[in-house]
Amino acid sequence: MMTAKYCPRNEIKKLEMDIWELKVKGTDLVSYTQRFQELALMCGRIFPEECDKIEKYVGGLPDMIHGSVMASKLKIMQDAIEFATELMDKKIRTYAERQAKNKKKLGDTSRNNQNQQQQNKRQNTSRA
Template identity: 60%
Template sequence: MINQCVTAALATRDANTNGVDSHNLGTGARRNERATRECTYPNFMKCQPLNFQGTEGVVKLTQWIEKMEIVFRISNYSMENQIKFSTCTILGNALTWWNSHVRTIGNDIAYAMTWTELKKKITDKYCLRTEIKKIKVELWELKVKGTDVIGYNQCFQELALLYGRMFPEESDKIKKYVGGLPYMIHGSVVASKPKTVQEATEMAIEVMDKRICTFADGQTENKRKPDNNQQPQQHHQNKRQNIGRAYAIGTI
């Protein structure tokens, strides 16, 4: 009797344990299913990829590629939908080019290509050599205008991204960036010995802000000081005017 009771208790325990394990496994499976659920096109578009029409130039094409790769990372897309989803953001002239390409090689081959292959094709089509050359010249001649370091930083980063092969090493990029800074902050940024362009840009902004604040404080202080050089002159002028008026009255 005791053995039967023990056996029944163990059986009940094992059943409960298996039930819990099954529940946990089931939950785990459901969690995995949610984590690996295929991204639908509406969900892909909710990640707000950019559109590209083929007329915006190299900068917009680069931004389209960068944004698309960000969307790929945050959306749980499947590889077979990568080209389908990304080409749906192509509009205008670029869409005409893509449709012509699809008709030439066929749907199966076109949509079986990789993202790397698509990037190369669209870059070869819309990144003209003449435009790349202009970017190179613009980057080489880029300098800070006045005290607008923030504007300089943005232009430099965009151009450096478009023509990255100009800088084989990070140190080359830093050297070019620092070379475009005005004399008033150039020495301070160099002295900070930045290891990355990001560090150099942050230091440039900080130093320029300090220079501007110092100049503004100096201007305010000068306005507060009395002009001792003009006061005596004004006093003598007033005195001469008063004497002149008195003389005129006396002669009437």
């Protein structure tokens, strides 16, 4: 019975496939960036130039920030990471503020409805 040999080339191929399929999950940019950097370090030969690495990194970003990072045409990987992080933080903050504002509006609306219902009850009682 023959046993399969460990082949580092197959491992590298798998890592290269991982980096091409890598995308941000939800808004977890930190995990994406960390995994991207690990894979890019292990598969350095697939990014002969810094701009190639940046292009691949930006390609895995969510649509909500992808265009802005792409348009910035950054030349250094660290700058791309920092800019993407800044944009993602801003988007998350804006979303949270919007949610809080909507929740407050909803609370105000339900309070107004309760007041209106109580006024209607009082009017109906006085009529009777």
